[in-house]
Amino acid sequence: MSKIYFTCSFDDGHIADLRLAELLMKYNVQTTLYIPRACDWFSEGLSEKEIRLLADVIEIGGHTMTHQVLTNISVEKARAEIFDCKAWLEDVTGKAIHSFCPPTGRFNKQHIALQREAGFTAMRTVEMLSHSLDSIKKMGDFVILPTTCQVYNHSNLSYLKNNVKRMKFVNFLSVLKLFNADWEAMSRNFINYLHTNSVSQNTDFYFHLWGHSWEISQYSLWYPLECFLKNISEISGIEFVNNAHLAELVRQRKQHGVVDVY
């Protein structure tokens, strides 16, 4: 029977990730937290002890050491940001770190090569509206994971710009009817759309929700987030996976089908 793989990811390692983790676990929703060692957007970052405790129940991913935008710094500095954050998180958590997310979503092919060399096996981008498993790209075993919706009230124009910039106009057109300025309403529309299509086409889809816990606090989005999580936890045919699990699923699918080259 076809299903929807639901994954989510939250960036920056703000202290509010603790509240977020508790909420996600209440509804058995799997997530990946992308944590830099320091983020100069705020001073209330997670302590290493808190990161270690979170790593026992949640996937932790790399997000550089100092939250540098990779395209703004030299290749040598980017190398250090990518390699050092993996070593630091593995030391803090005692676990292998598989996934990486470039701050603000900006990266180039050199940065992908560096991630692969460092031993990361997946990268999350900030491309939105993606939902087809077959459209997820990979280079060798390295999987590039776009997202679907953000816990943030974007205008329709923002979604259009996000897709056009990445030459994904088809994504935008195919889901035009799902748009809503309210992220929760739009995400529910999306899940219903995927549910209907997965049944009628007998095809698996995925939905990737991403965001920042500090932003959820800033815009008072905790209540709608809980309502949304409660709602999806009650829908049959949804399987909850973290980013590394979704990447592994993509690898297995591609082994049995068409191999994409990014």
Ligand SMILES: [Zn+2]
């Ligand atoms: Zn970030």
